[in-house]
Amino acid sequence: MISSILFKFGSSINQPKLKIQMRPSITIFVGPNNSGKSQSLREINDIFKNGSNPAGKVISEIEFQSYTKEFSQNILTSHLVPAKPGEGLNHDQAFVQFDSNRIIVNKNIFTASLINPNNIEQNFRHHFVNFYAKHYILSLDGPSRINLLNSQERGDLKNPSGIFSRLLVSDERRETLRKLVFEATGLYFCLDISEGSKISVRFGEERPPNERSLEDKTLDYMRTAFGANAVSDGIKAFTGILTQLHVGQPKVITIDEPEAFLHPNLAFKLGKELAKGAIEERKHIFVSTHSAQFLMGAFSSGAEVNIIRLTHQNGIGTARLLSGSQLISLMNDPLLRSVGVMEGLFYDSVIVGEANADRAFYQEVNERLLAIGDERGAPRTLFLNADNKQTIPKILEPLRKLGIPAAGIVDIDIVKEGGKVWAAQLTASNIPKLEHQSYADRRKNVLVALEATGKDFKMDGGIDLLSSEQREITENLINDLASYGLFVVPHGEVEHWLSDLNVDRSKNSWLRSIFEKMGSDPSSDGYIQPTEGDVWDFIGKVSAWMKDSKRKGIPA
Structure with missing residues (x-):
């Protein structure tokens, strides 16, 4: 979704502004306190919501990826939903839905904005952001990470829309997530559908039986398994972030200080899984961190990792893309x-x-x-x-x-x-x-x-x-x-x-x-x-x- 990011400054006063070409991968902002790490995440979110960043202090511009006409039309078709009784539309209008967001779009403008997402003169950038981009970015701070495992409505499992619903109907993704969580925590992640219309997350000390059934052995298991509120905030945050990575719809995820609540070993594991998962799931992950363990975990994955060091002293900012080979030498020596x-x-x-x-x-x-x-x-x-x-x-x-x-x-x-x-x-x-x-x-x-x-x-x-x-x-x-x-x-x-x-x-x-x-x-x-x-x-x-x-x- 992102083609490149231009920063407001470079490695020093007389150096060109930093511009990095973006591919699906993890980008990690490091630097001292008050250097602009968290600010950079906020500005990325602002650009995805507003299309521009005129008051930005760190990021000057984001260039969005241009899509082909065929891809743009397929995107439109995949998100079309029918009008409800009494709703009127012009011949060139349609309803589209992104998760719980249902909006009216002009079909021609929708596809044109995906083809020309950086065109400001014809207002396509504005439409691209409002019709598409803002629905595919997720911002995770401390409190929101803890709440990622809150119970969700089951909904229509024939056409699952919620993240737990999609996970419930995919044995492969559920097993992948369960393996990751068990390796990091020693607990088995599972989904509980035994309570009304909700899907709840539980953690067990043994592998769960079939979560999609209501057989006696499944009900017995759910009675003794730990609810999400019975495990640590670190386990909740770790599991919730990986759930969004592997099952969530967002194509761009920003995470401020993911090491919060996490033991150093869990921070290492999260860094490793986010770096690998960003490429596997074709997502852009942006992280600000103070954790060397998280950094080392990301590099241990072998995946592409962008490290940007920000500083801000005496009113002067710097942004420097760090060499992966240099960082690896620091970790290995x-x-x-x-x-x-x-x-x-x-x-x-x-x-x-x-x-x-x-x-x-x-x-x-x-x-x-x-x-x-x-x-x-x-x-x-x-x-x-x-x-x-x-x-x-x-x-x-x-x-x-x-x-x-x-x-x-x-x-x-x-x-x-x-x-x-x-x-x-x-x-x-x-x-x-x-x-x-x-x-x-x-x-x-x-x-x-x-x-x-x-x-x-x-x-x-x-x-x-x-x-x-x-x-x-x-x-x-x-x-x-x-x-x-x-x-x-x-x-x-x-x-x-x-x-x-x-x-x-x-x-x-x-x-x-x-x-x-x-x-x-x-x-x-x-x-x-x-x-x-x-x-x-x-x-x-x-x-x-x-x-x-x-x-x-x-x-x-």
Whole structure:
């Protein structure tokens, strides 16, 4: 039904607006809070109801798929219903019905609008939306997902119109859904027709007998099976969404945060089934999510998955179509998976330290800045740790390729690392390759100067050990690296910060000691609040780079 979607912005300020060609598949919106994920779903729904989106903030336009004349006439014929007694029609008019919606259409305009659904001049787009498109989109938020399993009227089973009625008369679809639900929940999905004119959903611990009969064994089974209200909201939402996917009439489904109510394993399973089912059922599924498990489930299906990362900072929005191969590398690499790199998709920015102690300390510093509203703080930032400085590029590079401002923080002994190790830092920081040799030469000069002091420059003061000229060339290198998001601790190592606090600076006990000195109760006299200089300014510089929409180091 959808041919393409045009967004209002691209991957950065100077890049073209993102336009993606659409095939039946799942499209997943990711990004930090308030980036436009849920807004994009609302705007898709608005376009299907109104034909346009003049007040939209994320999506500029949807181009609908054009149908052939033969297909359009078949669609009209399949939805025709007779006039009721007393209803009059012109010769070119007809009644059509979509589920419970029965409307009058001009037959010629109906077919012409399906053939030319994007024609605004002759008003065909307006008619396409009103006659056809708006009847085939389903919007699912939290409450509506829970109510998908509410009992429904049985109606005429010879011509079933309700979703449960259609499911009841299709043994194949009912069995498919039952298998999916059982694999995910350990319960058997079944339909109960034993109560009046209603069809109700039940869940049993054993496979049900023939649901289409009223034999004693079927009635006995239904008496002991769980009603929909007796199972968790997660099971109800999971089952209801899959029912709409495989049996429902909508050709387009939008789902806001499908992971709500779901255990991570169930979110993974739902992502997998929605990705596969969208292609099998020829549907467009649009999802906004904060769940890495849902994402991983979608990719594990092997089906086509569109991932669009949205951001909105300082009044500037971005939309970037993420590479599936890059995301798969994040999920499959043991190191990246173990440190939770996938979570970076849902934050404004990421800071990567050398080790867990670095991560914990810098995160605490940032939290104290944010707590007092200090502009040096970095809001909505994920802190990760590598195994060491050599593995930082392995985390930075894939995140930056996804458009995520990922900053690395390293101790000053990074300058000891030459050759491929140093080149990997420059490549991950997206420093132009033509400058790599220059940076390599500068690193050597700085290392010579630091080693000439005769001291352990990492532990004994870093740049403070240098003469004015040597210090200048070292600071120039540090500042240039920082402009690309690689931040070197100028005075040596992480343990150097807050040096006025009298703590044990040894590796094994430093983090516990520094946290004890910093205090845990903001109302106590000994609690360390942010001040000017020191690590507070250092994190402020990292934060400023991440907030800068014109920052260096992020591929276009």
